[in-house]
Amino acid sequence: MEEYNYYILFPNVTEGLKLEKLLKSEGISYTIVPTPRELSKCCGICIMYEYKDENQIKLLVEKHVIKTEGFRNLQKKKQAVKFI
Amino acid sequence: MADYRELWTNLGMDLEKHDVLCAALPELYGGVYLSQQNRPEGMNYYNFVISEVHGLRIKELDDHKKAGGKVVGTFCVFVPDELILAAGAIGVGLCGGSQFWIEDGEKVMPRNICPLVKAMVGAKVGGTCPYFQSCDMLTGETTCDAKKKAWEILGEYTPIHVMDLPQMKREKDYKKWAEEIEDYKGKLEELTGNKITEEKLAAAIKLCNRKRAVLQRLYDARKALNVPISGKDALLVSQIAFYDNPERFIEMTNKLCDELENRIKEGAGVASDKSPRIMITGTPMAIPNWKMHHLIEESGAVVVCEETCTGTRYFEKEVDETQTTMEGMIKALADRYLNINCACFTPNKGREEDIVRLAREYGADGVIYYNLQFCHTYNIEYRQVEKALKEAGIPVIFIETDYSNDDTGQLQTRIEAFLEMLK
Numbered sequence: 111m112e113e114y115n116y117y118i119l120f121p122n123v124t125e126g127l128k129l130e131k132l133l134k135s136e137g138i139s140y141t142i143v144p145t146p147r148e149l150s151k152c153c154g155i156c157i158m159y160e161y162k163d164e165n166q167i168k169l170l171v172e173k174h175v176i177k178t179e180g181f182r183n184l185q186k187k188k189q190a191v192k193f194i
Numbered sequence: 195m196a197d198y199r200e201l202w203t204n205l206g207m208d209l210e211k212h213d214v215l216c217a218a219l220p221e222l223y224g225g226v227y228l229s230q231q232n233r234p235e236g237m238n239y240y241n242f243v244i245s246e247v248h249g250l251r252i253k254e255l256d257d258h259k260k261a262g263g264k265v266v267g268t269f270c271v272f273v274p275d276e277l278i279l280a281a282g283a284i285g286v287g288l289c290g291g292s293q294f295w296i297e298d299g300e301k302v303m304p305r306n307i308c309p310l311v312k313a314m315v316g317a318k319v320g321g322t323c324p325y326f327q328s329c330d331m332l333t334g335e336t337t338c339d340a341k342k343k344a345w346e347i348l349g350e351y352t353p354i355h356v357m358d359l360p361q362m363k364r365e366k367d368y369k370k371w372a373e374e375i376e377d378y379k380g381k382l383e384e385l386t387g388n389k390i391t392e393e394k395l396a397a398a399i400k401l402c403n404r405k406r407a408v409l410q411r412l413y414d415a416r417k418a419l420n421v422p423i424s425g426k427d428a429l430l431v432s433q434i435a436f437y438d439n440p441e442r443f444i445e446m447t448n449k450l451c452d453e454l455e456n457r458i459k460e461g462a463g464v465a466s467d468k469s470p471r472i473m474i475t476g477t478p479m480a481i482p483n484w485k486m487h488h489l490i491e492e493s494g495a496v497v498v499c500e501e502t503c504t505g506t507r508y509f510e511k512e513v514d515e516t517q518t519t520m521e522g523m524i525k526a527l528a529d530r531y532l533n534i535n536c537a538c539f540t541p542n543k544g545r546e547e548d549i550v551r552l553a554r555e556y557g558a559d560g561v562i563y564y565n566l567q568f569c570h571t572y573n574i575e576y577r578q579v580e581k582a583l584k585e586a587g588i589p590v591i592f593i594e595t596d597y598s599n600d601d602t603g604q605l606q607t608r609i610e611a612f613l614e615m616l617k
Binding site: 123127130140141142143144145146147151152154155156158189191192193194 | 197198199213215216217218219220221222223224225226228238239241242244245246248249250292293294483484485597598599602
């Protein structure tokens with residue numbers, strides 16, 4: 111079965127950090143990650159979450175009027191690390 | 195996502211070339227860092243800093259400059275941050291840790307120079323590092339021949355002040371270093387237009403000591419039998435210490451340490467109790483050089499300490515806070531900084547003692563001597579360090595490498611054989 115990672119993109123850092131604060135207070139697990147290149151050409155933060163929490167996060171985003179640039183997913187990759 | 199292209203354009207960067215680096219970082223970071231199991235939640239802050247490494251912090255530097263402030267770049271743990279802060283400037287560590295910058299570095303320097311120096315020069319001449327581009331002044335020092343000559347190249351791009359670091363530790367060398375610090379104070383006052391008063395310097399000394407204390411607290415957590423944080427995560431925290439806002443860094447790292455200390459109480463470690471504990475000693479690891487830690491930890495060991503400039507040499511020993519006169523404070527700075535045991539000194543017995551002491555303090559099963567290619571002083575000093583470790587009954591292996599992917603398979607094999615021997 112294919113496995114996916116789930117991401118929330120933001121128009122700026124402030125919106126991302128607002129949601130981070132809410133996720134923390136609601137006890138929803140998340141990871142701040144650099145935005146994968148496949149999802150956006152602009153670098154900066156995005157939030158990786160677990161699919162089971164998606165509906166709850168969408169409700170929080172709506173309730174607290176947080177601006178996002180969408181909920182996205184990417185197939186997990188298993189490849190050797192390439193140092194840059 | 196936030197668009198920093200306008201900011202980068204204003205800094206005179208080569209956007210197209212820089213984009214190659216931006217494109218590669220998320221995947222590298224994902225592979226090295228986000229693939230780890232059972233990471234402390236507090237690492238989210240450092241994920242945030244890396245995600246915004248060429249964004250938000252650069253914006254903060256830009257805001258500071260727009261308000262009339264200055265940004266000063268440094269390359270070495272011998273340069274006292276206290277003076278930069280006391281002058282109201284922001285200091286940023288500029289050492290280069292990416293293969294990406296080597297090609298541009300080799301355009302102006304010979305190939306047989308250490309990758310750290312080639313990368314830092316390449317980052318400037320190629321216009322692909324926004325930290326370099328933000329600097330009003332650079333501060334060099336005379337810790338190695340490659341750096342000494344690199345300052346002459348970098349000076350063509352940005353004003354540079356070079357501190358002449360003595361390479362012996364006699365009484366007259368401490369006096370000479372105090373004079374160099376005094377000169378640097380004058381230079382910073384001239385650059386910023388701000389007078390460094392006793393009051394400001396005392397406050398900066400306290401701030402830098404608090405930063406040292408939190409890094410020591412982080413390292414102390416790694417002494418636990420059940421190591422609560424991976425070596426690569428601890429390395430990342432140390433690397434970020436060189437350019438983050440000091441107050442914010444102290445606050446967030448203290449929070450991380452609270453979590454790590456709870457983990458120790460609960461017995462929640464990142465490695466099995468059978469994982470060999472490795473100490474690294476040798477040359478510095480600048481962002482995004484995570485190669486050695488990644489290879490070691492992928493092989494099932496855990497790195498518990500680094501006796502490097504991006505490790506204990508950066509934070510061990512505090513500056514005496516009891517001095518109240520300018521002369522006393524400058525002497526206190528000279529005494530603390532010249533006590534760092536770098537391979538540029540002769541003799542350098544103190545480093546051998548540090549390594550044996552740290553290996554014992556951190557319960558290391560073995561030591562990996564990490565040498566960046568063409569770093570002659572550290573390379574030569576291996577002989578004495580190996581002897582001291584053998585006498586102490588601590589196994590050691592010498593690994594020389596660069597930033598490339600060319601030798602990773604070979605290194606993995608050598609590391610695995612070394613770890614096997616430790617079991």
